[in-house]
Amino acid sequence: MSTVLEMKNITKKFPGVLANDNVCFSADSGEVHALLGENGAGKTTLMNILYGLYQPTSGEIYLKGRKVEITSPKVAIENGIGMVHQHFMLIPALSVVENVILGMRQRRGAFLAIDEAAAKVKDLSARYGLAVDPHRKVGDLSVGERQRVEIVKALYRGADLLILDEPTAVLTPQETDELFGVIRHLTAQGHTVIFISHKLNEVKAISDRVTVLRQGRAVTTVKTSRVSKEELARFMVGKEVLFDIEREPLEPGAPVLRLDQIEADNDLGLRALKNVSLEIRQREVLGIAGVDGNGQRELVEVICGLRKASRGTVWLGDIDVTNASPRRITELGTAHIPEDRQARGLVLTMTLKENLVLHDYYRPPFSRGHFLNWKEIRDHSRRLIREFDVRTPHEDLLAKNLSGGNQQKLILARELSSQPQLLVAMHPTRGLDVGAIEYVHRKIMEQRARGAAVLLVSTDLDEILSLSDRIAVIYEGEIMGILANHQVDIGEIGLMMAGVKKTAVA
Amino acid sequence: MGNEGLLNFIVSFLATDLRCATPILIAALGLVFIERSGVVNIGVEGTMLIGSLLGVVGSYMFGSVWWGVLTAVAATALIGALFAYFTVTLGADQVVTGTAINILGMGVTTTLNRLIFGLDKSIPPIDTFKVISIPVLSKIPVLGSVLFQQMLPVYVAFLLVPVAHVVLFRTPFGLTVRSVGEHPKAADTVGINVWKIRYATVIGGSCLAGLAGCYLSLGVLSFFIENMVAGRGFIALAAVIFGKYTPLGALLAALLFGAGEALQYRFQALGSGIPYQFMLMIPYVLTVAVLAGFVGKSTPPASSGVPYTKE
């Protein structure tokens, strides 16, 4: 195998952050090279440099032995580099072909050659097993389909080195398997794939070699077959990682949240929740398992006052909070870790300290009369940043400049600092590294031990199983059954997730 | 009014509508491209005004209406470049910069007008647009005289509609413009120079605003009056929104708003006893009413008004 890419001594400084510190990285033709590292380790930055989006502060890049200056994505594309970004770079308002040919000289006379392009897209789909309909609007596609469009887009431009930045973070297990199929197709035909992930199982399953980044430095590059998951985790975090969280047995207390025959519609006006009844008590975690899009979002929104229930009652303790305002529900002791930290959890263009007081800014001690008390806000923020180990140079950074894991920690800091009665957590560890996942899990368990009731929504069955006292399976807006964790049978949960009802309810 | 009277009324009303719609349409077509690339340019009003004056100045100094048009377009291209420099390169707030352009347009045209033509009322004769009758077509009964006896800018405006439509939706350039307005970062990652595209639409759109302006001073009238654009730039902005950011939509909207203005002339001519100030309000009230009834039904490009910066 020949070396197609060599990045030598790459250093990238952002104001206050050394994102890449003298990193060396290489890739051979036809291999899958995994790039592993904690949140904020500098993986995306390194790849953005390779793709010409950032300029390195120092360092050199060689492609097939030739030194190149990748000054823009255009240069990267011309050199056969393609990148599928962590946050997709597609335009929802345009069709698949339009997205694919965007920026290319794809024309017939003066006009866009849509039909030729569509035919070529179909060709590529067939060749690599990437099912996409070229004429659909990207905004109407599922996440898995969008990702395939991104890959087609790169291949269409003749990419033979493909960077996939956390491609599986948003995929269902089935979609991940399909993606792996595509990756194998690609490497079989001589393409090189750089695969970024936090998920050790996936790295083990798909990659030939792994490079581990830690705090901006490349710690090691090894053949995947020669290392265990545990060793990789240790490289990544710099210490032992516990894969299984201890869930000490606790006696549940009084009911905290009770839903009584709740019904609600989704954004399209279709019934999304059907007759949902459940109860969570103090010191108890209720996990909601199910395939994404079966009413989980609507359930959480109804509880948090973000969506109207058309029927039924929501009780917090003995207070009826059906369709109450989010502020009232928050003030009654509910904390919410929302599903999308960028769109809903944070105001990305505001500073960390502003984000940390979004719930309480209007109350003393953060405001006095009509004015904000900045000193108090700053002290409070510094305290939380320290306590929750948010990696940041200072509290005046904009939230968008934090890495994904640190953004999640910031939300946890805000939500948990108020000592909530009820914690509603939706996909709390999506896109996080093992260290951060362990941290979030421990925090959730701490809340449980403190006496809070926890509603945990996740599509990751392992997460549900390791944290929940009881597990409710949701399918098309209906609770198919609620099981106590000790009597769970995975096969049964799988069936319930596919719509088979359980008769006896725990 | 007999049958013939009614027919005459309708014909002359339509002819007036076309003439009134023309400046709005030309400016709106430019704005469609500017807005589609993600830039909000409320400075069109001032840009049009500069076009109006410079058209007259060019025609006066060089003795031909074509020199007038050229002068106006060149000047407004510069204004567009200035606007783009502030909003695209420096990332300044677009509404603030647009307002500054409007104030600048007002100030510069007033001053220059007084400097060049003086304060006295005598208006020097200048070369202006002539009515062009299209042979054969203009002889079609009734409609011929409405559609085919107009000045050049009217024909240009209406011919530009299908051209703009095709460019926006069928050419690589149009696709690029739309992508830059929707998701500039995505455009950047496929090698499109977001800034270049925005400069192109802003400068091109400003040239059209300049052309619209000189149609007012070299076509509708044959001299410059202070603040003669009188809100047509803003109406063009409204036409773009009402027309859902498409050239065809802008055409319909411009015809509608043009009809408002034509109606106002009619009413004034009819002499109904209502104070004329109320008549003058018609186009503006119509614009506000149409937009108010239309709120939320027209979606601007996703990155409208947001400067693009890397890192």
Ligand SMILES: Nc1ncnc2c1ncn2[C@@H]1O[C@H](COP(=O)(O)OP(=O)(O)OP(=O)(O)O)[C@@H](O)[C@H]1O
């Ligand atoms: N544009 C920027 N300005 C300032 N700091 C930045 C910028 N982009 C990234 N950083 C910082 O650089 C570091 C590395 O970030 P990067 O996004 O490369 O991490 P990552 O390994 O991809 O993490 P994740 O797994 O969370 O995606 C982080 O500390 C981040 O806060």
Ligand SMILES: [Mg+2]
């Ligand atoms: Mg990343």
